[in-house]
Structure formats: C-alpha cells, structure tokens
Amino acid sequence: MRIAAAQMNPTVGDFRANAAKAASWIREASKRNADLIVFPEMALSGYPVWDLANHEDFVREGLKKLQALALATARTRIAAAVGFIDHPAWRTGSGQSSAGHPAKSRDLTQNSLAWIEKGRVQWVQAKRLLPTYDVFLEEIFFSPGSASAVRSWKNFRLGATICEDIWDDAYPEKPLDDLARQGADFFINISASPYYRGVSDIRDSLLKRQALRHSAPILYVNQVGAQDDLVFDGRSMFVDASGRILFRAPAFQEGLFYFDWNPQGDESVHALGPDSMSNDAAEMYEALKLGIRDYCRKNGFHKVVIGLSGGIDSALVAALAVDAVGAECVLGVTMPSRFSSRGSWEDSLELARRLGIECRVHSIREKYDFLVKAYRDHARSEKRRPAPAGKITLAKENLQARLRGLELMYLSNDEGRILLSTGNKSELAMGYCTLYGDMAGGLAVLGDVYKTDVYRLARYRNSLGRVIPDSTLEKAPSAELRPGQKDQDSLPPYEILDEILHLYIERNESRASIVRKLKPQGVSPETVRGVIGKVDHNEYKRRQTPPILRVTHKAWFGRRMPITNRFQGG
Numbered sequence: 081m082r083i084a085a086a087q088m089n090p091t092v093g094d095f096r097a098n099a100a101k102a103a104s105w106i107r108e109a110s111k112r113n114a115d116l117i118v119f120p121e122m123a124l125s126g127y128p129v130w131d132l133a134n135h136e137d138f139v140r141e142g143l144k145k146l147q148a149l150a151l152a153t154a155r156t157r158i159a160a161a162v163g164f165i166d167h168p169a170w171r172t173g174s175g176q177s178s179a180g181h182p183a184k185s186r187d188l189t190q191n192s193l194a195w196i197e198k199g200r201v202q203w204v205q206a207k208r209l210l211p212t213y214d215v216f217l218e219e220i221f222f223s224p225g226s227a228s229a230v231r232s233w234k235n236f237r238l239g240a241t242i243c244e245d246i247w248d249d250a251y252p253e254k255p256l257d258d259l260a261r262q263g264a265d266f267f268i269n270i271s272a273s274p275y276y277r278g279v280s281d282i283r284d285s286l287l288k289r290q291a292l293r294h295s296a297p298i299l300y301v302n303q304v305g306a307q308d309d310l311v312f313d314g315r316s317m318f319v320d321a322s323g324r325i326l327f328r329a330p331a332f333q334e335g336l337f338y339f340d341w342n343p344q345g346d347e348s349v350h351a352l353g354p355d356s357m358s359n360d361a362a363e364m365y366e367a368l369k370l371g372i373r374d375y376c377r378k379n380g381f382h383k384v385v386i387g388l389s390g391g392i393d394s395a396l397v398a399a400l401a402v403d404a405v406g407a408e409c410v411l412g413v414t415m416p417s418r419f420s421s422r423g424s425w426e427d428s429l430e431l432a433r434r435l436g437i438e439c440r441v442h443s444i445r446e447k448y449d450f451l452v453k454a455y456r457d458h459a460r461s462e463k464r465r466p467a468p469a470g471k472i473t474l475a476k477e478n479l480q481a482r483l484r485g486l487e488l489m490y491l492s493n494d495e496g497r498i499l500l501s502t503g504n505k506s507e508l509a510m511g512y513c514t515l516y517g518d519m520a521g522g523l524a525v526l527g528d529v530y531k532t533d534v535y536r537l538a539r540y541r542n543s544l545g546r547v548i549p550d551s552t553l554e555k556a557p558s559a560e561l562r563p564g565q566k567d568q569d570s571l572p573p574y575e576i577l578d579e580i581l582h583l584y585i586e587r588n589e590s591r592a593s594i595v596r597k598l599k600p601q602g603v604s605p606e607t608v609r610g611v612i613g614k615v616d617h618n619e620y621k622r623r624q625t626p627p628i629l630r631v632t633h634k635a636w637f638g639r640r641m642p643i644t645n646r647f648q649g650g
Contacts, residue, residue, distance in 0.1 A: 081234070083341060085327075105336050228258045277633065302315060361540035372525060387415060488520065508636070528631050584611075612649075
C-alpha cells in the first residue's frame, strides 16, 4: 500500500489556494498510485483561525470548498483525509444561520477530519480533546466531538484522531482507548502542532508509546509553515505497532511525501524523503528563517529593513532575513550617535558587505542634539529646571532609541518594507528595551530567543559561511546610549540571567526554588529576586511588542500575566 503524507503549508482564510493545492496533490498522488493521502489538521482553512471560527461566512466557505475537493477523488481509487472546520447542520443543509450569535455558532462548530473518497465526503470525525493552554485556545472557539467511531477501509479498522486526541495524559477521555476497544488496528492523526525547542523528541516518544500501548501503527501528518507567531515544523511520520519510526518527512519543508507499506512484511516501509534534522541550533535557525519568510510572504511584504547596530542581535536577524527572503530584499541601516563606537559602525558595514545587502548610514547626532536643546528650551519656558546639559539621563538614552525607531519606520512606510525588530528574549524579560524605539517593528524575530542562544545561533550560521564578523561575536554587548555603557552594568551576566529566566518563565519555578537551585553556582538571592522583579514589572512593555516568533516551550504569547500585579511569591 502506498501512502502520501501531504505536509502542507496553508494560509489562513485562503480557501481557494488551500483547496486548489489539496486537489492538485490528490491528483498527483493518484497518478503515483497512492491508496491514501492524508492532510494536516484544518488544512482547508489554515490553523489557527481564532475568532474567524465564529464567522458564519468563513465556516460556510470552508464547507463549500470541502465538497468541491471531494470531487478530486472521483473516478480514482484514492482516499483522502483532510482537516477542516465543520458545522454539521450547515454541511448537511439542515441548519439555519447563526448570524449575530457567535456563541450559538461556536456550540456547533467543530475542528474535524473529513474522509473523502469516490467523489464525496464519506464520513466526518470531530476532534474530541480541545487544548486550552499555552498558545492554544480551542475550547473558546470549538465544541468537542462526543464520540469516536472505527471505520472500515480496505482490510483495516481505521481510527481517526486530530492532534490533541493523542496527547491524552491530562484528560479523563482517551479517544485512542475508545477506538482500540472498538477494534481499531490502524490510527491516523492529523495535526497542526507548532514547533518549539525539543518538541520533536517529545512527539517521537508520545507516538512510540501510543503505538506500543495499542499494538497498532500510527500515521501522523503535521502542518508545516508559519502563521503569525507560530511556526509549524512538519516532521510527519509513520510509527509501526512495535514503536519503530519507519518514515519521517523532512522538517520545515512543504511537500508530498510517499512511503510504501506492507503490513505483513518485516521490512515494510521504503521512505522517499530524507530524515529530519537533529541539530538543535540548526532546527531553531530554520524555524526562525521560515517564520520570517512566511510572515513576509503571506502578508504581502517583499522587502525588509533592519537597524544594524554592530551588535550580535541585529547581525543574526540580518543573516536570517537574507537566508529567508534574499539579500536583494534586505536593507540595513546603521544610525550612529555621539556615543557609538567606530567599531560598531565598521562592523555593521562589514556585515552588510559579507551578506551582500545594501547598507545606509543615517546619523542621528544632529537630530538628537536638536531635540535635546528643544526640550531644554521648553523646560525653561515652563519655568522648570532642565537636567544639566552634559548629563545623560534615561530620557536622553531612550530618545536615541526612539530616533532610530522613527528613522526605520519612516523607511518602512516610504519604501514599503517591513521592519524586523531585533530585541532578544532576555532583554524583553528584563525590560532592557525602549518602547517605540528598538521595540518598533512588524515582527520580533528574536523575542523568544535568549541572549546565550543568540550567540549559539550566530556561531551556527557562521559554520555555514562566516557572514558575522568575529569582532561582533567577541565584543561585550552594549546599547551604546551613553559613554562606556555595557549591558552588564545593568544586568547579571547573560549565562546567569538566562538560567534564572528559564527556570522562572518556562518552568514556572518560585523565587525560593530558583534561589536553592542556583546557590551552588554562587548566585545570590538578591540577584534572583531582582531579576524576577524586573520580569514581573515589565509585563506592560511586552504587551506592546510586535508578534514574536515562538521557538521555546513558553513564549510570551503563551504566558498570560496581568500587568497590574502586586504578588511577589515565595
């Protein structure tokens, strides 16, 4: 039997293009003698759709495209499993409009799998377990399926599930158990499971365990591509009843991947695709690259602009952008002030030369001096005492960052470029960034990447070709907003800071627990409390970031904290 894993990169709401791609892949798979083609979760609509699920015309358009897609299986022997948004009454023509009543629509709208064969929809299975945690909010938008049913296909007793249905440890309901009790001997799981660091190993372990538990193979097909802040890594796979992964589609690559399976044979699978990548830095780099490419492509941006400081963050973002959209589409702008070192300016130009991108030099010195004088004059006219002319205050530091943001946003508007923000997760956690300054932009590329990982990714990129100057990698990090400034004047060493942040943000550990764990490393309780206090205090800043590409277990979007909050914990 030949199976096609349709690892698809849909665009939310582009039903015409999504359905056309699905239909062409069905025809192609049929020509290559595939018996079955399986698409990801919500492949017709894209995932996630959030409140679009409450719009009747959105759901009905998907149902219309599903019926048209079914025709692609007419006069063929191929069957297809495809993810879509269902409203059973509307699909069968027995339901009335729920316009103006989104709650009523939600009660009837389901995240579902359709089995299409012989030119029509043969049956539908709704998702039963709706995740509502971290980046998932499905229980808000969908109603769960009430039961799972085994279906006969060829010589199999088929059990169909959708994503969370197999991640059942935290749920009283166990869809796979229900299907196994009905005699299922072959499971299909369609997914839109987003990438984060380490998730591939977790998925592998889960699928092996479920296959062994039920003594049945599992075909897992996952979405690929990026949707806003989420990146989907694909890595569709087939696990046999003994828990062996016999086929895996590539990571971060869209395509139609085939394998041949003889259920009675010992050597039953011949994979027609490469193995997934295993290098941690490589997969994180590819995730960020895909996130940039799809955010630009799906939102109609053809050119990007990046502020180049001579530092490691902007250098890494520039390299990612070049790899994602091409050097000809990337503009770098370096904006020196009276506090910028010559080395930073030269490093920016050298980076641009190595990457093959255009780089412009726009000094902010005159603008800064003009505004500082203007604010001093205003203060005098209002009978207030201005700060001494030579004193570098926080307001003057932030003025420089905001002038750079103003410059970059002007170029963004004037030339139709998306501004890529370059701040990292460590800085955002601590509020070591300027609202409407270096936080400005349309996409925060490194907002979920700790500073220590920024260096790791930069070294990985240089292993492919030395585009980032050694001087950029070796210099002490600095915002260069005042003479002699270094990040470590305001922050703990990044190795210590990132360890505290990881324990607090991603593992939800208390102050007391973190103090105990880091005491052997010589980290003081005052340092831990200071870091956590700044994380809590700067929630208001993080609410105002551009969309942040998610690459860790706990990105900011999946960590919902109140801005007004006096709890300090243990």
